[in-house]
Amino acid sequence: MGSFFIFGLTLYTNQVFHGGLWGTLHNKSVKPKLEITEGKLNENGLSFDVFRVEGVDVYGAWIIGIELKDAQNNVVMNYTQDQLAKLPEHAIENYYIAKVKPGKHSLIAPLGAKAKMKFNSSDILKLPSGTYTLKMTDISGASWEHQINK
Structure with a gap:
């Protein structure tokens, strides 16, 4: 159960902070x-x-x-x-x-x-x-x- 929580949290933060799986992927380190x-x-x-x-x-x-x-x-x-x-x-x-x-x-x-x-x-x-x-x-x-x- 704990591993599913960690996996879900990882996907959530990836989506919120980097545009992850749904939406446009953005990485702030690419462009100055x-x-x-x-x-x-x-x-x-x-x-x-x-x-x-x-x-x-x-x-x-x-x-x-x-x-x-x-x-x-x-x-x-x-x-x-x-x-x-x-x-x-x-x-x-x-x-x-x-x-x-x-x-x-x-x-x-x-x-x-x-x-x-x-x-x-x-x-x-x-x-x-x-x-x-x-x-x-x-x-x-x-x-x-x-x-x-x-």
Whole structure:
């Protein structure tokens, strides 16, 4: 009787947490998930915190694009994967042992990494007041957005 209970509990948790036997199977460790917070746009430039909260733990999220759009959806800043791979050390301020860092072809964010990103190009410094949307794109096609007011 106890083994049937354990078997039933296992099927139940598989169904609830992963979509199991009935429904769409979902595994949170397959695709990365980033959280973007603390977005600021001021006389010092653009800064924001990025935190990798989900995904495969042995691989990083490979960020291939960071862009900033104005309220009319015009791109006012765009960093490509090649530019992100060459970011200087002073543009990334890591909080934890797991570090967001430039890789060979993109920006790498391993699981558990949290960092403050800083961009201060002349284009960013000249932006007028308004609402902007920051978008980060992973190589998997997943993207995350964050609203920033200046």
